[in-house]
Amino acid sequence: MKPPPEGTLEDRLLRKVDERRQLISQTVEEVQKVVHLLTTEISHQDVRFQPVPYCDTYNGNIKVLAPCQLLVTVPLAGLAGYQEARARRWRYYSLQGPRLPSPAREPEALQQWLAAEQFTKRRWQWHEADVNIEGDIVPARVSQAFRKLVESAIRTCRLTGKVSLRESYGSVVWVAVETSVCQVELELVPSVEIPTIWPERARWPRCLKRWPSPNKVECIKSLGFKLLARSGYHWQLSFCPAEQALLELLDADGGCRRKCLQAMRQLTEDVWCPGRRPVITSHHLQTVLFWTCEKHPRAQDWQVFGDALLRLVRKLHKCVSQRFLKHYFVQQSNLLQYASSSDLDAVARRLASFLRRPQAPLP
Numbered sequence: 332m333k334p335p336p337e338g339t340l341e342d343r344l345l346r347k348v349d350e351r352r353q354l355i356s357q358t359v360e361e362v363q364k365v366v367h368l369l370t371t372e373i374s375h376q377d378v379r380f381q382p383v384p385y386c387d388t389y390n391g392n393i394k395v396l397a398p399c400q401l402l403v404t405v406p407l408a409g410l411a412g413y414q415e416a417r418a419r420r421w422r423y424y425s426l427q428g429p430r431l432p433s434p435a436r437e438p439e440a441l442q443q444w445l446a447a448e449q450f451t452k453r454r455w456q457w458h459e460a461d462v463n464i465e466g467d468i469v470p471a472r473v474s475q476a477f478r479k480l481v482e483s484a485i486r487t488c489r490l491t492g493k494v495s496l497r498e499s500y501g502s503v504v505w506v507a508v509e510t511s512v513c514q515v516e517l518e519l520v521p522s523v524e525i526p527t528i529w530p531e532r533a534r535w536p537r538c539l540k541r542w543p544s545p546n547k548v549e550c551i552k553s554l555g556f557k558l559l560a561r562s563g564y565h566w567q568l569s570f571c572p573a574e575q576a577l578l579e580l581l582d583a584d585g586g587c588r589r590k591c592l593q594a595m596r597q598l599t600e601d602v603w604c605p606g607r608r609p610v611i612t613s614h615h616l617q618t619v620l621f622w623t624c625e626k627h628p629r630a631q632d633w634q635v636f637g638d639a640l641l642r643l644v645r646k647l648h649k650c651v652s653q654r655f656l657k658h659y660f661v662q663q664s665n666l667l668q669y670a671s672s673s674d675l676d677a678v679a680r681r682l683a684s685f686l687r688r689p690q691a692p693l694p
Contacts, residue, residue, distance in 0.1 A: 340690055341636045344594040351597060354512055355395055361510040362517065363390055365494060366403055372484040373405075373477075379456050380477065380521065381406040394571060396612040398600060399515050404522040404557060404571070405477070409454030410468075413525045416449055424464045426471050426563060435564050440532065440663035442565035445470075445523070445558060470560035473521050474502040477560075481506065481519065502562055516607065523566070526555040530568060533660040542628035543580065551576045570660050577621060586633030591640045592620050595647070603681045610674040611651070615666060619647050621659045641689060648682040651675050 363385055371382040383392045383405055394402040421434040422444065438444060445468045447457050457463060462472045478496070481504060485494050497505035497516070504519045529552040536548050543551070554572035561567045581588040595616045604611045623646050633639050650656040650667065654675055658664040667675065 339637075340640075341590075341594075344597055345590070347597050347601070348593045351398065351600070352593075355398055358398070358510050358512045358515055359390070359393060359395065359401070361512075362401060362403075362508055362515055363393055365490065365508055366393070366517070366519075368488050369481065369484045369490070369494070370405055372488050373480045374408075376480055376483065377476070379408055379454070379462075380480065381408045389575075391571065391575065394614075396614060397607070397609050399513055399607050400518070400609075400612070401515060402518050402520065404520050404559065404569070407473075407521055407523050409457060410450045410523055411453070412451030413523075413528060414449050414451065415531055416444065416446060422465070422467065422564065424467075426464075426469065428464075438565040441568050441658060441661050442562065443532075443558070443568065444564070445566045467564075469564060470521075470566050471502040471563040473560045474504055477519070477521050478504045502560060521560040522569070523558040524555070525557065527553055528555050529553075530556055532663075533568070533570070534662070535660045537625075540625055540628075542625050543577065547576075547580060568661065573660065574617065574621075578617065581620075581624070582633075584630035584633070586630055587636045587639055588620060588624060588633050590636060591633075591643055592616060594636075594640055595620075595643055598644075598685070602685065604674075604678050610670050611647075611678055615650075615656060616647070618656060618659050618666060619643060619650060622646065622657070637689075641686070644682060644686060644689075648679060648686060651682060652679045 363383070366383045367385040370380065373380050374382045383403060384390070392404045392406070394404075396402055423431050423434055425431050425435075446466050447453055447463060447468055448466060450457075457468055461476050462468055464472070478499065482496055485491055485496065485506075493509050495507045497507055499505065506517050506519060508515045508517060533556070535552075536543075551573045554576060556573070557569040557571060558566035559569050578589070578592075581592075596613055599609065599611055599616060620643060623643055627633070627642070632642075654665075654667050654670065654672065656666045658666055
């Protein structure tokens with residue numbers, strides 16, 4: 332029998348974390364060059380879509396969900412001066428054009444309608460029929476227009492051997508990019524960036540919570556939010572700027588929160604939930620971390636890596652077993668609502684096995 336690797340669980344995990352970081356850094360570097368090229372061409376064809384910038388450091392438009400799965404938000408131009416909608420109005424239209432006999436379904440907790448009139452400054456193109464129905468900017472139509480532009484840009488940029496457009500899943504645009512590391516799947520999502528404004532439905536922070544501090548809360552809320560075109564009628568709220576700010580201040584007290592998150596990602600990808608499109612992503616893991624940081628705000632709770640990691644794993648196991656993980660900013664939203672029950676059950680079993688033998692050899 333092959334002997335287990337030398338060193339503690341922390342040593343073994345962090346060695347693998349370093350390897351992962353290098354591979355992902357190389358992957359993101361190659362991917363963002365391709366994305367910048369494609370979206371620059373798309374912007375030339377349609378000014379409503381902005382290029383995704385190329386960044387030498389952190390790129391706020393690219394989020395790593397798994398080593399071979401990235402979320403790329405493509406900013407939309409010509410929409411400024413956002414205001415929350417006050418009056419409720421039923422929508423009776425269909426995405427194809429004919430009116431519906433009954434109202435379209437209302438948005439869920441993490442969704443909302445978006446009318447062109449909610450922007451005090453807007454380009455006339457946002458009233459065009461290819462994206463607008465009865466005054467609403469409809470995400471499915473925005474994605475449909477964007478998909479055609481992506482297909483054209485792949486040919487124009489001569490990337491057909493490197494980039495391929497995948498079969499769509501609902502309104503989402505997926506492309507596969509060949510990198511020197513692996514084939515990476517990108518979810519390309521048009522997004523409306525709304526700086527400085529905090530949405531009313533995100534009732535955060537909760538009363539009497541000591542993490543993060545009040546000063547940091549105000550700074551984080553001033554970063555605003557995004558609206559993503561990821562469904563049919565409704566735009567999805569995204570808090571990527573706020574989440575990134577929380578991640579950056581994790582260990583201001585010298586704790587091991589970030590180290591624990593990195594270890595959780597590694598274990599998820601290697602042991603608990605391997606695969607190209609895992610049911611548990613980095614976003615789920617960071618949400619578990621945020622809730623645990625709020626419950627355990629003291630610096631001494633994050634000094635011993637092994638104890639802190641097991642606390643997070645127990646929280647993750649509880650959420651997966653109950654198939655319920657509250658969004659950190661919009662508590663009414665369950666991030667596991669549409670996840671496969673059989674996949675979650677399999678992850679729960681692997682988490683339980685790890686909790687019984689946390690020092691077992693890693694694959």
